[in-house]
Each structure stands twice: as structure tokens, then as C-alpha cells.
Amino acid sequence: MSALEARITRGDLENDKPLPPERDLMEEFGTSRTVVREAISALANRGLIELRPRFRPIVRKPDYGTLINATGTIVRYLLNEPSGVQNLYQSRVFIERGLVRDAALNATKEHISDLKAALLANSNAIMNSEEFFQTDIDFHGVLYRISGNPVFPAMHKGFTSWLSPNWARMRRSIERNETVYFAHKEIYDAILERDPARAEAALIEHLRVAWGFVEETF
Amino acid sequence: MSALEARITRGDLENDKPLPPERDLMEEFGTSRTVVREAISALANRGLIELRPRFRPIVRKPDYGTLINATGTIVRYLLNEPSGVQNLYQSRVFIERGLVRDAALNATKEHISDLKAALLANSNAIMNSEEFFQTDIDFHGVLYRISGNPVFPAMHKGFTSWLSPNWARMRRSIERNETVYFAHKEIYDAILERDPARAEAALIEHLRVAWGFVEETF
DNA sequence: CAGTCAACTTGGTCGAACCAAAAATCTGTA
DNA sequence: TACAGATTTTTGGTTCGACCAAGTTGACTG
The missing domain is CATH 1.20.120.530 (GntR ligand-binding domain-like)
Structure with missing residues (x-):
């Protein structure tokens, strides 16, 4: 869930880099893809991730x-x-x-x-x-x-x-x-x-x- | 998708009232529950909906x-x-x-x-x-x-x-x-x-x- | 009539599957 | 060998069906 957010804000995911595939994330967090996707969309709504359809989500270090x-x-x-x-x-x-x-x-x-x-x-x-x-x-x-x-x-x-x-x-x-x-x-x-x-x-x-x-x- | 957002901002969903059940919404919009849930969480992240676990989402008319x-x-x-x-x-x-x-x-x-x-x-x-x-x-x-x-x-x-x-x-x-x-x-x-x-x-x-x-x- | 408990409702999560587009790989030609 | 095109694999987007646990409702009982 929000462990993903932690991984981004903690900065161990580089800026402008694509997020790992959803299927990897569900394995990493031991959760289902549904949850991963919800977490991703949540982060996207807050602007911490840029989401283009069919493309890997891109990490965006938030600025003003x-x-x-x-x-x-x-x-x-x-x-x-x-x-x-x-x-x-x-x-x-x-x-x-x-x-x-x-x-x-x-x-x-x-x-x-x-x-x-x-x-x-x-x-x-x-x-x-x-x-x-x-x-x-x-x-x-x-x-x-x-x-x-x-x-x-x-x-x-x-x-x-x-x-x-x-x-x-x-x-x-x-x-x-x-x-x-x-x-x-x-x-x-x-x-x-x-x-x-x-x-x-x-x-x-x-x-x-x-x-x-x-x-x-x- | 964002038709839900329209229904809220247009105001035909009253403030402080619970949202219809997800299963009704998926029927209304002819889409799957997954999509409905993503839409709901998107609105929640923007503050247009208040989300308490296990409770119906509550519509919040946004203010400053x-x-x-x-x-x-x-x-x-x-x-x-x-x-x-x-x-x-x-x-x-x-x-x-x-x-x-x-x-x-x-x-x-x-x-x-x-x-x-x-x-x-x-x-x-x-x-x-x-x-x-x-x-x-x-x-x-x-x-x-x-x-x-x-x-x-x-x-x-x-x-x-x-x-x-x-x-x-x-x-x-x-x-x-x-x-x-x-x-x-x-x-x-x-x-x-x-x-x-x-x-x-x-x-x-x-x-x-x-x-x-x-x-x-x- | 009030309190209790069972049945129903509903949000949260999971898993499997399919599609289409992107990415990666392979292949054949020059 | 190098490159362009075809093919396979990966991956995000979506759907369906199912199950669980907690909230809600209502009927039944004392």
C-alpha cells in the first residue's frame, strides 16, 4: 500500500526513472496486482508519479x-x-x-x-x-x-x-x-x-x- | 471513469451523503468494479470524497x-x-x-x-x-x-x-x-x-x- | 418495547484471464 | 557484419468471479 510511497519519497527510486513493472511490485510487496495498481494511481493523483497510458509509470520528484x-x-x-x-x-x-x-x-x-x-x-x-x-x-x-x-x-x-x-x-x-x-x-x-x-x-x-x-x- | 467526477462536481450528488455502492456504480456506468474503485480512490486523493475503511465513501463539496x-x-x-x-x-x-x-x-x-x-x-x-x-x-x-x-x-x-x-x-x-x-x-x-x-x-x-x-x- | 442475533450489504483483496500496445528479440537480407 | 523488418515477450488496462470481514438491517425473542 503506502510502502510504495515510502520507496519513492525515501528516494531509493530515482527521479525520471520508470517504476518497476506492476507484476514485480506485487511480488515484492506480497500483494495482489489490484492493490499495486491502486497504490500507483493514488501516487499518480498526488503527482508523485507520471502516468501515460500503456507506458511505465515515471517517478517524479515533486516540486512546487x-x-x-x-x-x-x-x-x-x-x-x-x-x-x-x-x-x-x-x-x-x-x-x-x-x-x-x-x-x-x-x-x-x-x-x-x-x-x-x-x-x-x-x-x-x-x-x-x-x-x-x-x-x-x-x-x-x-x-x-x-x-x-x-x-x-x-x-x-x-x-x-x-x-x-x-x-x-x-x-x-x-x-x-x-x-x-x-x-x-x-x-x-x-x-x-x-x-x-x-x-x-x-x-x-x-x-x-x-x-x-x-x-x-x- | 471521470464521469463519476462529473456527477459530483455537477452537484447532483449531495454533500455529506454517502456514495452509491460500488456495485451500483459499475452497473450505472457499464464498467467493472475495478474501474469504479480506481475512480473513487482518485476522487478521494483529490479530496472530493472522504474514504473510511469499510464505510461508504462520503461526498465532500470541496472548499479551500x-x-x-x-x-x-x-x-x-x-x-x-x-x-x-x-x-x-x-x-x-x-x-x-x-x-x-x-x-x-x-x-x-x-x-x-x-x-x-x-x-x-x-x-x-x-x-x-x-x-x-x-x-x-x-x-x-x-x-x-x-x-x-x-x-x-x-x-x-x-x-x-x-x-x-x-x-x-x-x-x-x-x-x-x-x-x-x-x-x-x-x-x-x-x-x-x-x-x-x-x-x-x-x-x-x-x-x-x-x-x-x-x-x-x- | 427493547435488546440480541442472524442475514444481508458492502468495501477490501485476491487470482486468473484477455487485449493491445510497447519493448525486446530474432531473423533475413544487403 | 550491420541494419531493417518481422516476431515474440513484456507490460499496462480492463474485466470477471470469488471470498472475507466489518458494517447495516431487520426480524425474532424475552
């Missing part, structure tokens, strides 16, 4: 990303509840407010440089809404990375994948891209000037406006 | 708390990795910094009253380290509730359950309880005075000191 993946199903359900989207979006705003404040206070030259590059890519994509969407995500992604804590990039991945369905419905236009770009620039400038309050204010305004764009399509 | 429960296994693994605990604790500090800032800015009279009550309970428990531990958690819990966003209390539950193993090892004493209490009071006072910067500073110092208490026992 698998955490996000594992929660996907439930989050998607919660988003369908009253104010589910709002609660999540509000959480995102909360996080990013803290992130930009910290960025303004602590960002290194490299971080600033990354941010500038993301901003440039953002600017270059204004005419192409498809591409702009991605550079938009990337710009915010840099903010999450500046924290230096791997938890935050994972959260960013979660936010984007969970909220993008709503986001994707948004009507796009070059003017809106420009609006977003200038908002990003304002955030960048505030960080450059080491002004956390201004950075936070700029971010709040940015996400408020963006939320308005999304809401408009209900 | 089940999200935390579902991630427990993976988080516990991540905590065993290098700087896993540090990453999580740092995330907690980050969140609470934002929370106390917002509390200082937006807390209502009721919130302040709740906080005051939590502080009082904290004070009353100084002589009893066991009880103090709980009131300590509760005090921070109020901070999470003030946000008004159900995501945050769930995060609080996660932080406490994930970090408490480390926390529990901490050597306790009345002096330390007093130190913690005064730190809480400082945070409370700053919120009362609507001073976000001071509240944040007090919280940072508080959690820095507390971390030191924990680290001391490595």
Missing part, C-alpha cells in the same frame, strides 16, 4: 510545480462557486502587491535587468495581441521570480493557468495592450526608483483596470 | 480547506528538501506582512475587537505553554480572517499544520511566551493606530525572533 498541478482540479471547482474567481484574483493581487513592494526594496541589478527585458518584449508585442498576452504573463512572472523563493513562481504558474480561462475571453486591442504596457512600465519605473508605495499603487491600479477588462465580458 | 489537505502529502515531502522549511516559512512571513498592513489600513471595529479578544486569550495563557501555543495560532488566525477572503484562513490552516512539527520541537518557557505576547501586542497596537509600516515591522521582528527559537533546536 507539482503542488500546483495537484490542486488544479479542486481549484477549478472552487472557481465555479460564487465569488470563487474573485477570491482567487484578489489573492493574486495581494501577492503581487507584496512582490512589487519587495522588488522595489530588494531587487538586484540582475532582477532589474530581467524586468527591463520583459518590459521590452512586452513593448515589442503590442501590435500582436496573441504574443502580447504571453509577454504580459512573462512580465508578471519576473516579479514572482525576484522573490528568490521557489514557492512564488509556482504560485504564478497556478494563477495564470487557473485564471487564464477568464482572461482569455477578454476582448483585446492594440489600445488595451498599450494601456497594459504603460502600466507595466509604471511598475518598473517605481521599482527602479526604489519606491515601494508607488510600485504597489501602480500594481493595484494595473490589476484593477485589467479586472475591469475581464469583467466587461462577464 | 480541502485544497490544503490535498496538498499535505506533497508539501510534507517538499519540507524535507533543502531549504524547504525555510521557503515555506518565508512565504508565511510574506503573507502575514501583507495581512497586517491591510489590517492596519482596513480592519473594521469588529476585526479589531476579535484581535483584542485573541490578544487577551494570549495573555491569559502565558503561564500555560500548551494553551499558549494554541492562542498564539489563533491570534495569527484572526489576521488571516481579517482579509475577508476565504483563501487566507485556508492558507493559515496549511501553514500551521505544515510548520507545526518544527514549531512543536521548540523549547518553551514563560519568558518566551511573554516575548511572543508582547510582540503580538505590538502588532495589535500598530493596527489600532492604523500604521501599516509599524505593523509590518513588528510582524517581521516577531517572526524573526520566533524563527530563531525554532532554529535554536535545529
